[in-house]
Amino acid sequence: MRLSELGDLYSTLLEAAVDGIITIDEAGIITGFNSAAERLFGYRRDEVIGQNVKCLMPEYVARHHDGYLQNYLQGCPARIIGVGREVEGRHKDGSTFPLHLSVGEALHEGHRNFIGICHDLTSYNAVLRQLGEAEERYRDIVESQKQLICRLDSKLRITFANASFSQVVGVQHDALMGIPLTSIADDAEHQLPYLLAQMFRSSDDLGEVNIKVTMKARDSGALVDWSFKRVESGNSEPPELQGFGIDISQQEAAVEQALYLRSHDPVTGFLNKQAYSDALAAWIQPGRRYALLHIDCSQFERITQQYGFESGDLIMAEAARRLRLGLDRANLCGRVTSDDFVVMAPVIDQDEAQSLANQVVLTLEAAYTIHGEQVRLDTTCGIALYPHDTRALDTLLLMASSAAKDARDHGLAYSYFNPEYHEDLRRQMDIEQGLKEAIDTRAIDVHLQPKFDLATGRIHGYEALVRWTHPRQGAISPALFVPIAERSALGQKLDRYVLTRVAELIAESIRQGKPEPVIAVNITAKHFSDTALSDFIRDLLQTYQIPARSLQLEITEGIVMEMRRTTTAIMDDLRQMGIEVSIDDFGTGYSSLSYLQHLMVDELKIDKIFIDDLESERGATLVRAVIAIAKAHDLRVTAEGIETGEQARILAAMKCDLGQGYFFARPAPSDEVLGLNH
Structure with missing residues (x-):
């Protein structure tokens, strides 16, 4: 081949x-620059031929290149000639990029020439970086997993374990490598090695194998729910087992705690109401006698209000501790309400039951210390005897509860079950339930009794009175169901029901063009102490668009005698709204006269018991004195229960302002009294 042809071949190969x-x-100086180099560096061949090769290098390399070249030419060993290495190249636009550079040396006509082969590493390095990042992410993911992750070889030795695994078993990562998993598993039945070995021996893919195993931990065992799967390596290496485990110790403990709390009171550790009822049947032995004690610890609510619920719990826990220490272990104890315990105890006779009740009361009434102060529980005990009173255990519980209430009502330390009292209590509970339904269904009627001006004989206003016919017991007196409502926390609901009905009556009377009525509503003690009462009345006035002067509130003398700051604030708020307040049944407490000068009330109502004795000299003197005191405080006076014309005449002569009673008019349905058309 001719020399010219050989040159053409070399040029073609280079391109x-x-x-x-x-x-x-x-x-x-650059003497050759092929097309691939043009694409790599961004220069045309004619732009770099004759230029120093430094133009293709980053500045920090270029400044030393000439020196390196001269040193080599003078005999110093080369670090790059004949060796490939990764360096940085500089593109025409000034950016740098990674490349693999191999430099060779050739002599031509006595001159040295150097040939550099440049391979772009940008894509290659990007792939490596991505692989590294992926591996790092995978490692981070594995290490950050709360799951326990491990790999096992065919001898069940650990070849990999993540941080969670190491943390749960309390062994450093390096120390875990190579030890059998079975050595740190508390597997008394040896299920784990059998199942895992089976996965290696079987030629079939067994899928996942799940097993719960307690792993030996540094302080205690950790229950781990494991899932193992055989993993084929895909090359000549043997398969391994991949294990994923979840530490379910806390879950199991939570389940156990939840099951415990379903049947036990968390404060005392006693059985709760439902569990106690269920346990009684299994606990009682045939042919034996038992006393069921229902222990009522009153004052508990007051203590929690004063010292807080946490202190209340401490007292109940201490009371339970005393019961455990003071009673035989054979007794079955339970806590059935926040302040009530029950104890079922085997007894020989009624005397032993009485002795046990006395012991319980004395034990629980001893002083408790809270925040350095001593407090006491007022304890009463109800006793029901099995099988003397009944063999039905649910009924026995009700009987003991009834007996405890009987003891409380009569101020006794203990009381046996009384069928008559129990029947009366059952009737009251029936009334309470019926009353709740009646309020919800608007089945309680509002009657009005007029109040007359004793000087003119004209109607001055009305008092709202509730009437109710029970679906089973018939008409029930307000004197019976109103106190039941107050005791059962229905008092507020009943008050608001009546207030709403009265607001409706006033609004309807105004709408029909009738005279604007003034109607008084009795308010229970607890409701009047509720700061929300003022807001409720304010909303009523707004909703029904009625004037405040048309609505009056009556409170008993007992509320006045127990006056609190909240009550005084409520009275001030009502007065600012324009709502008048009257003291009902005045005189029955005898101790409230000194309160008159401090109260924001508008009216006194003299109780019927004084009006009944009005025609006697002593009775007349007393009523005259009450009227004089009221007038001295600029209060209006209304006499209740006027039944004769003579009583009305005497009261008018005494300058009593208003009167109401059967002599004037009996209470009647509100529509009838107001003459409303529906």
Whole structure:
């Protein structure tokens, strides 16, 4: 082949090369630059031929290149000639990029020439970086998993374990490597090695194998729910088992705690109401006698209000501790309400039951210390005897509860079950339930009794009175169901029901063009102490668009005698709204006269018991004195229960302002009294 042809061949090969090929002379001047080099560096061949090769290098390399080249030419060993290495190249736009550079040396006509082969590493490095990042992410994910992750070889030795695994078993990561998993598993039945070994022996894919195993931990065992799967390596290496485990110790403990709390009181550890009822049947032995004690610890609510619920719990826990210490272990104890315990105890006779009740009361009434102060529980005990009173255990519980209430009502330390009292209590509970339904269904009627001006004989206003016919017991007196409502926390609900009905009556009377009525509503003690009462009345006035002067409130003398700051604030608020307040049944408490000068009330109502004795000299003197005191405080006076004309005449002569009673008019349905059309 001729020399010219050989040159053409070399040029063709250089141009066809995928990698950039650059040639330089001894001075570092570029003498050759193939097409791949043009694409790599962004220069045209004619732009770099004759330029120093430094133009293709980053500044921090370029400034030393000439020195390196001269040193080499003077005989110093080369660090790059004949060796491939990763360096940085500089693109025409000034950016740098990674490349693999191999430099060779050739002599031509006595001159040294250097050939550099440049391979772009940008994509390669990006792939490596991505692989590294992926591996790092995978490692982070595995290490950050709360799951326990491990790999096992065919001898069940650990070849990999993540941080959670190490943390749960309390063994450093390096110390885990190579030890059998079975050595740190508390597997008394040896299920774990059998199942895992089976996964290696079987030629079939067994899928996942799940097993719960307690792992030996540094302080205690940790229950782990494991899932193992055989993993084929895909090459000549043997398969391994991949294990994923979840520490379910807390879950199991929570389940156990939840099951415990379903049947036990968390404060005392006693059985709760439902569990106690269920346990009685299994606990009682045939042919034996028992006393069921229902222990009522009153004052508990007051203590929690004063010292807080946490202190209340401490007292109940201490009371339970005393019961455990003071009673035989054979007794069955329970806590059935916040302040009530029950104890079922085997007894020989009624005397032993009485002795046990006395012991319980004395034990629980001893002082308790809270925040350095001593407090006491007022304890009463109800006793029901099995099988003397009944063999039905649910009924026995009700009987003991009834007996405890009987003891409380009569101020006794203990009381046996009384069928008559129990029947009366059952009737009251029936009334309470019926009353709740009646309020919800608007089945309680509002009657009105007029109040007359004793000087003119004209109607001055009305008092709202409730009437109710029970679906089973018939008409029930307000004197019976109103106190039941107050005791059962229905008092507020009943008050608001009546207030709403009265607001409706006033609004309807105004709408029909009737005279604007003034109607008084009795308010229970607890409701009047509720700061929300003022807001409720304010909303009523707004909703029904009625004037405040048309609505009056009556409170008993007992409320006045127990006056609190909240009550005084409520009275001030009502007065600012324009709502008048009257003291009902005045005189029955005898101790409230001194309160008159401090109260924001508008009216006194003299109780019927004084009006009944009005025609006697002593009775007349007393009523006259009450009227004089009221007038001295600029209060209006209304006499209740006027039944004769003579009583009305005497009261008018005494300058009593208003009167109401059967002499004037009996209470009647509100529509009838107001003459409303529906």
